[in-house]
Amino acid sequence: MQEYLIVDGYNIIFAWPEFEKFKESSLDHARSKLVAILANYSPLSGQKVVVVFDAYQQKNITGKAEFIDGVEVVYTQHGETADTLIERLAGDLSKDGLVYVATSDWAEQGIIFGRGAYRITPGELRMQVNHVKQENEELWSESKPVDSYLENRLLEKVRLKLEKWRREKG
Template structure:
């Protein structure tokens, strides 16, 4: 039996936060930009069901060690000193190879070329923004549809009451 490939989406964190206008609005704090990006990715991951890893550079932080945390299912990685997000992503794409489905969201041309050469696909920052926006619209449509279905009288009454109403309807017809 063939093994199902896992799907991974790597996000070049600071590349994306610097490209998206909606995240650049948080100029008061880089932490706020990171958190807003992660919030959007949590919703995206939950809906799409893929592994989402967002990588932030910490290569200029003296003495920093690689740090990983899971926030509502999204893996957040801060690279170690002297390691860029690009090199971390490149290493992981190489590790996963062609055995898994790998996408990388970045507008960095060099990492895009590496990803494609290693069998992955790339999304520019703009394409990732559009993908997140489409996903939010799909979620809204589904929840609106579900809310409309749940407000129908038939969905609010028990079966006994529905049967009585059906008998009354038949008597009137």
């Protein structure tokens, strides 16, 4: 069964300490950093990730969606809130699989539960992202480069024979 993670982008940006320095100065940079974090998380977790950013008060925004490194990034249309879009997505995607919504918005939580989705808090998402990242780092740090050398995987008698041939030629 496919799993989906819908992320309330600005909600996470304003909740995670990683974005503290970007909140006032550069929301563009904060958005890019969040998408990069989730692009690393998505293939390791197996979840398809959709990040929703609110363009409710932005004029000349007709709503757009793009894929950035495997993460679907959606900007709402003028006059549409991120909550409304997230609620609609939760209902639509829950027909195809398990849906999690990362938000701390209490009003939204009741609606997404009614649409068949599960809520995770920004703190829980942060813990999951860090846990998956740590697991991956441990997995790759366990193997040593010499483990992949062919000579270390050969039978001892074959390795000795090849070594003898090499010395005779040199």
